[in-house]
Amino acid sequence: xxxxxxxxxxxxxVLAMAGNAVGxxxxxxxxVQAAQNGGGAFMIPYFIAFILLAIPLMWVExxxxxxGGKYSHGSLPGMFDVMWxxxxxxxxxxxxxFISTIIMIYYCYIESWTLGFSFFxxxxxxxxxxxxxxxxxxxxxxxxxxxxxxxxxxTAYVFLLITLAINFYVLKRGLSKGIExxxxxxxxxxxxxxxxxxxxxxxxxxxxxxxxxxWNVENGFAFIWNPxxxxxxxxxxxLAAAGQVFFTLSVGMGTLQAYASYLKAKSDIALSGLATASxxxxxxxxxxxxxxxxxxxxxFGLTTTTEIAQGGAFNLGFVSMPxxxxxxxxxxxxxxxxxxxxxxxxxxxxxxxxxxxxxFLKEQFKISHNRxxxxxxxxxxxxxxxxxxFFKFGFLDELDYWAGxxxxxxxxxxxxxxxxxxxxxxxxxxxxxxxADIKVPKIFYYIIKYVTPVYLLFILINWTIQxxxxxxxxxxxxxxxxxxxxxxxxxxxxxxxxLCFLVYYGWKRNKPQYNGIIKE
Amino acid sequence: MNGLQIEGVIxxxxxxxxxxxxxxxxxxxxxxxxxxxxxx
Numbered sequence: 001x002x003x004x005x006x007x008x009x010x011x012x013x014v015l016a017m018a019g020n021a022v023g024x025x026x027x028x029x030x031x032v033q034a035a036q037n038g039g040g041a042f043m044i045p046y047f048i049a050f051i052l053l054a055i056p057l058m059w060v061e062x063x064x065x066x067x068g069g070k071y072s073h074g075s076l077p078g079m080f081d082v083m084w085x086x087x088x089x090x091x092x093x094x095x096x097x098f099i100s101t102i103i104m105i106y107y108c109y110i111e112s113w114t115l116g117f118s119f120f121x122x123x124x125x126x127x128x129x130x131x132x133x134x135x136x137x138x139x140x141x142x143x144x145x146x147x148x149x150x151x152x153x154x155t156a157y158v159f160l161l162i163t164l165a166i167n168f169y170v171l172k173r174g175l176s177k178g179i180e181x182x183x184x185x186x187x188x189x190x191x192x193x194x195x196x197x198x199x200x201x202x203x204x205x206x207x208x209x210x211x212x213x214x215w216n217v218e219n220g221f222a223f224i225w226n227p228x229x230x231x232x233x234x235x236x237x238x239l240a241a242a243g244q245v246f247f248t249l250s251v252g253m254g255t256l257q258a259y260a261s262y263l264k265a266k267s268d269i270a271l272s273g274l275a276t277a278s279x280x281x282x283x284x285x286x287x288x289x290x291x292x293x294x295x296x297x298x299x300f301g302l303t304t305t306t307e308i309a310q311g312g313a314f315n316l317g318f319v320s321m322p323x324x325x326x327x328x329x330x331x332x333x334x335x336x337x338x339x340x341x342x343x344x345x346x347x348x349x350x351x352x353x354x355x356x357x358x359x360f361l362k363e364q365f366k367i368s369h370n371r372x373x374x375x376x377x378x379x380x381x382x383x384x385x386x387x388x389x390f391f392k393f394g395f396l397d398e399l400d401y402w403a404g405x406x407x408x409x410x411x412x413x414x415x416x417x418x419x420x421x422x423x424x425x426x427x428x429x430x431x432x433x434x435x436a437d438i439k440v441p442k443i444f445y446y447i448i449k450y451v452t453p454v455y456l457l458f459i460l461i462n463w464t465i466q467x468x469x470x471x472x473x474x475x476x477x478x479x480x481x482x483x484x485x486x487x488x489x490x491x492x493x494x495x496x497x498x499l500c501f502l503v504y505y506g507w508k509r510n511k512p513q514y515n516g517i518i519k520e
Numbered sequence: 521m522n523g524l525q526i527e528g529v530i531x532x533x534x535x536x537x538x539x540x541x542x543x544x545x546x547x548x549x550x551x552x553x554x555x556x557x558x559x560x
Contacts, residue, residue, distance in 0.1 A: 011551060043535050047538070225528035225532040271546060274542075278546050285536065
């Protein structure tokens with residue numbers, strides 16, 4: 001068996017894992033969700049979901065990953081195959097490999113927008129676009145989805161190339177010298193940037209006390225935190241909280257498992273997993289909740305902020321915030337900090353999305369790290385063209401729904417069932433506790449076995465009825481977009497089929513080494 | 521909206537305290553427990 005890479009330091013591992021979890025959603029999705037779903041009362045189902053869903057899944061994924069690493073598996077097909085000696089197991093694992101690959105294909109494009117807008121902030125390129133309409137058209141013209149400041153897509157394309165180049169440069173350097181080093185620099189920078197922005201927001205106060213005394217930061221915090229207890233009787237709120245907790249931790253895509261596979265067999269996962277989850281929550285609840293929504297209420301008032309929030313997270317991040325930066329002193333620098341913070345959050349997540357596929361190619365086809373990275377880099381580069389050029393037809397949204405939303409819950413449900421019911425909760429519990437630096441409360445034994453799977457099943461059934469079926473039937477789709485949406489589905493099917501073939505071929509030519517060689 | 525109500529402040533303080541103390545506790549333990557990759 002070839003020697004696998006290892007993490008250099010424990011704090012480097014925790015920061016890389018936290019970097020994987022902290023994404024754009026922490027800063028632009030969470031505050032919107034909280035404000036829309038009961039304010040402070042939203043935190044009740046949020047923390048319940050954090051305890052019953054997020055922390056157990058975090059430990060399950062770390063345990064699956066570290067166990068797979070013992071058998072030189074860094075991706076879900078191999079990890080599931082080790083835990084469930086059934087021919088179907090590795091194909092269930094393909095879903096995880098598929099999801100991280102698809103998300104990477106479109107996520108790096110969104111990430112490139114944040115890099116582009118960092119540059120536009122410093123150069124004051126969008127300064128002068130002071131209304132929602134003009135700033136919206138600035139964004140859409142950048143994305144190639146409408147008329148406006150940019151006459152073509154090439155500016156966005158250049159920033160995409162730069163983003164891809166940075167991502168694959170980091171990945172080429174490997175685990176310790178690439179991903180870990182990036183995390184050690186980027187994560188502290190992200191927290192410093194976030195705290196600077198949050199403090200700046202606190203001191204904004206009431207921008208126009210004479211004409212608009214109600215438009216202030218205090219009311220912004222009130223919008224997020226004043227509890228509406230009546231909302232708790234609505235199942236939609238509980239579902240929204242579970243969804244937010246679920247997405248924010250990057251569970252269900254095979255990336256945490258890939259990182260954990262590079263741990264030694266007796267390295268702690270209990271404390272490190274909890275540290276990862278809590279760092280992510282710090283970025284989300286404390287920093288994420290203190291920037292975009294409070295400042296939007298201070299400058300636009302409650303009614304307009306509600307409309308902005310209903311318009312979605314990108315509306316808040318890429319349209320409202322640039323307008324605000326034009327209204328405050330040194331706005332170009334604060335704009336740069338905001339978008340570069342999002343870029344850091346993005347890149348520390350995107351490098352993680354490629355890691356399962358890199359591990360898979362290296363381990364199953366015995367090719368070098370450099371070659372695996374080059375092959376995947378080329379594939380991602382080609383695939384992103386569909387996203388860039390068909391963006392305005394909803395291509396990205398279709399991928400995001402099936403892979404980045406629905407698929408995550410499917411993988412999480414499969415993995416927790418394999419972990420707790422097929423492999424067995426006793427083995428799983430022993431794996432979580434092996435080398436643990438904290439004592440994991442015994443109640444989590446039962447939560448992982450019973451509560452988490454039922455919780456996930458509840459979410460999956462509800463989303464299938466409420467969203468998946470209408471999305472599949474394209475009931476709300478623009479008729480002009482339908483051919484492109486089918487194109488997106490065919491594109492996903494081809495990638496899924498290709499990955500299934502690679503797993504089939506990989507297993508055929510490279511018999512799993514754990515059969516009779518490594519015994520548990 | 522009549523400003524931040526007392527319930528809002530309480531929710532914010534509780535949420536920040538839970539998240540903040542959990543984060544600092546975990547980071548403190550991670551940084552101080554001398555069982556790192558090299559020793560294992």
